[in-house]
Amino acid sequence: MRLRALGSTCLLPLLAACSSSSSPTDVxxxxxxxxxxxxxxxxxxxxxxxxxxxxxxxxxxxxPGGPIDTGAPAGGxxxxxxxxxxxxxxxxxxxxxxxxxxxxAGFHAAxxxxxxxxxxxxxxxFADLQxxxxxxTFYITVVNDWYAGYVATWxxxxxxxxxxxxxxxxxxxxxxxxxxxxxxxxxxxxIDQCTDYIxxxxxxxxxxxxxxxxxxxxxxxDARSRFLLAxxxxxxxxxxxxxxxxxxxxGVVVAANESAAxxxxxIDAAYAKAAWLVFVVHSxxxxxxxxxxxxxxxxxxxxxxxxxxxxxxxxxxARIGTYWLGARSVAAAKATPSGGGTTWTWTxxxxxxxxxxxxxxxxxxxxxxxxxxxxxxxxxxxxxxxDAGPLAWSP
Ligand SMILES: [Zn+2]
Numbered sequence: 001m002r003l004r005a006l007g008s009t010c011l012l013p014l015l016a017a018c019s020s021s022s023s024p025t026d027v028x029x030x031x032x033x034x035x036x037x038x039x040x041x042x043x044x045x046x047x048x049x050x051x052x053x054x055x056x057x058x059x060x061x062x063x064p065g066g067p068i069d070t071g072a073p074a075g076g077x078x079x080x081x082x083x084x085x086x087x088x089x090x091x092x093x094x095x096x097x098x099x100x101x102x103x104x105a106g107f108h109a110a111x112x113x114x115x116x117x118x119x120x121x122x123x124x125x126f127a128d129l130q131x132x133x134x135x136x137t138f139y140i141t142v143v144n145d146w147y148a149g150y151v152a153t154w155x156x157x158x159x160x161x162x163x164x165x166x167x168x169x170x171x172x173x174x175x176x177x178x179x180x181x182x183x184x185x186x187x188x189x190x191i192d193q194c195t196d197y198i199x200x201x202x203x204x205x206x207x208x209x210x211x212x213x214x215x216x217x218x219x220x221x222d223a224r225s226r227f228l229l230a231x232x233x234x235x236x237x238x239x240x241x242x243x244x245x246x247x248x249x250x251g252v253v254v255a256a257n258e259s260a261a262x263x264x265x266x267i268d269a270a271y272a273k274a275a276w277l278v279f280v281v282h283s284x285x286x287x288x289x290x291x292x293x294x295x296x297x298x299x300x301x302x303x304x305x306x307x308x309x310x311x312x313x314x315x316x317x318a319r320i321g322t323y324w325l326g327a328r329s330v331a332a333a334k335a336t337p338s339g340g341g342t343t344w345t346w347t348x349x350x351x352x353x354x355x356x357x358x359x360x361x362x363x364x365x366x367x368x369x370x371x372x373x374x375x376x377x378x379x380x381x382x383x384x385x386x387d388a389g390p391l392a393w394s395p
Contacts, residue, residue: 078357078383080323083107084311089380097342097393098363101331103240103274106359106381107313110276110320111267112137113304114231114251116167116211118154120147121288125297130160132304137317139167139211142197143181154202163316164202166194166210166227174218188222195226208318208353220247228351229321237275238324241331246321246349251280256293263303271310276320325349326358326386341394348386357383368392
């Protein structure tokens with residue numbers, strides 16, 4: 001069956017709609033009576049497995065965050081994974097700049113697994129997820145830190161290269177209504193204290209993306225001034241270089257009891273569109289608390305194994321989203337004739353991280369940036385440094 005998105009049923013005012021359509025709701029319960037929260041992280045009990053390098057997307061030989069492609073000549077400086085395909089692609093020798101930006105770093109499509117709420121069941125099954133050896137995004141809700149293993153698991157996830165994103169302190173609606181819980185004084189405090197917690201208690205150097213609790217887009221203006229991207233729960237995919245709103249990224253919400261086959265069909269459908277698919281997962285079963293849309297962990301891990309066979313880029317919201325925004329910027333660059341060649345200049349979005357690259361091809365000739373000619377990577381692209389100034393082409 002098709003996966004379904006929350007978008008139509010669970011946007012504001014959402015609590016009633018969510019409650020009536022699915023039980024229990026996508027809400028992060030308050031701490032059980034008598035349990036204190038765990039700001040010091042003393043509840044950690046080492047539930048998470050140790051970190052190892054990821055094997056990247058399908059066909060990749062260099063994992064995200066792993067060694068750069070040292071087989072490539074100078075110019076391949078990024079830590080982007082290497083796409084599947086031949087590694088002896090000849091340098092283009094035709095005419096004209098014909099600049100093309102590769103939408104997903106040279107991969108045909110992209111897939112992200114995101115997990116919401118930092119739920120106990122995700123902690124229970126984190127070792128299974130980690131064993132799949134792909135980078136994932138975990139949207140952290142701090143009120144759930146009463147659960148044993150919370151701090152240790154999410155610290156370990158961060159250290160292993162997974163993304164920890166912001167899902168607020170108490171998982172309330174933007175108007176601060178909660179399902180029995182209690183919000184901080186403002187929505188901004190809900191966001192900012194969560195970011196502080198992720199940095200100081202869980203050890204993340206930065207928090208780049210947010211997911212809106214209940215998909216509540218009331219948070220969107222605050223997200224725009226704090227993050228690079230934010231994920232909602234509207235159904236759909238991001239298509240190559242499309243105009244999707246980076247502050248309402250679509251997510252495919254995985255339904256309760258979803259099968260591996262259904263997840264794999266979704267992966268294939270997105271791949272056929274050369275799209276970026278972001279799964280939104282809640283509770284993981286068996287033998288754990290099913291707070292919302294619980295499914296067997298093996299369905300998730302089987303689908304990951306399938307995704308690897310497609311050759312899609314499998315990575316976090318932050319990493320794929322950062323590439324996507326950079327690629328959009330270069331694709332929209334202003335082209336200026338210069339001395340028989342062409343020069344492109346672009347503008348990056350606010351809070352765009354430093355040191356990032358996009359991959360491009362040209363019809364032939366030479367690409368130069370900051371006075372240095374770019375080397376052709378025989379995997380089939382040039383790597384352009386996004387913050388190294390204009391890109392120049394000459395015949
Ligand atoms: Zn949530």
